[in-house]
Amino acid sequence: MNSHIRVRAAAMIINKNNEILLVEYEDENGVHYNIPGGGAEPGETIFEAVRREAMEEVSATVEVGDLVLVYEYEPVENQSKYGPQHSICLMFECTIPDGETAQMPEYPGLNQTDIKWIHLARLKDITLYPDIKEQILEFAWEKRSLPIIEESQLNIKIES
Template identity: 50%
Template sequence: MTYPIRVRASALIIQNNCVLLVEFNDEKGLHYNLPGGGVEEGETLIEAVKREAREEASVEVNVGNVAFLYEYAPQTVNSKYGTVHSLTTIFECTLKHAEEARLPLIPDENQTGVKWIHLDDLHEIILYPNLCEKIRNYVENKQNIALIEDQYLQDYEK
């Protein structure tokens, strides 16, 4: 028997002490998420985070180091975000160009905006998942996690 787990990738984009967030308004009310989503078949994590930033915030990004790994295990939190177990790799990203982040032409369902939120104001919004303090700590301490991609490892010689 297999146990499915959804693999996701998200972008942590910090600029001028602000974080780029995607705004939603749905049955949970007004809330925010990092730009991100599920990795598609045949796509790497890095390709996925680039695509998601483009699709959700209309920006092209340079993908840096892994800032966080976030596991959502529904059985541990009464399925507050649904029933699908997921693991999200959150990458520190920078904008490739001085472009303005904006709502895409075809936004996700219930997506109402793309906003830069100052780090000092994170406590005033609802961010799912609630990574507000983790983001602030990350910006102050920059402790990264290495992403090891197999295609860059040297094969053993036989």
């Protein structure tokens, strides 16, 4: 039985040089980036999903830390811009153990062209799906968990 909401797990990996590890894709939308992550498999814990997805997409073992961001995508509220599947993505602060290096996987996913460490100051210069650059920067500078983010609210300016 398929769930009407897909549960995704993602690894937000920011190194000591203030760079975030992203997966690069090129398709009909051009070059764009994603945080390493994907859907949890049946019988898999969310932590297992984060570790598996990081290994599949950036060929690295990760240590999973705190939940830092929850992102909800509702197709009905967003003209199905990322497809028809309603999803919740749980993003965790992760680290790569000393001595290990992220690299392009031997068998990359469809349209995956590279993995890149992007300096946080350069986030504004790239296309990121979902477009949570502001939220990533807020987390990176303040090191605190963020509220649930709904795709339909991303374009609304939040007042301080």
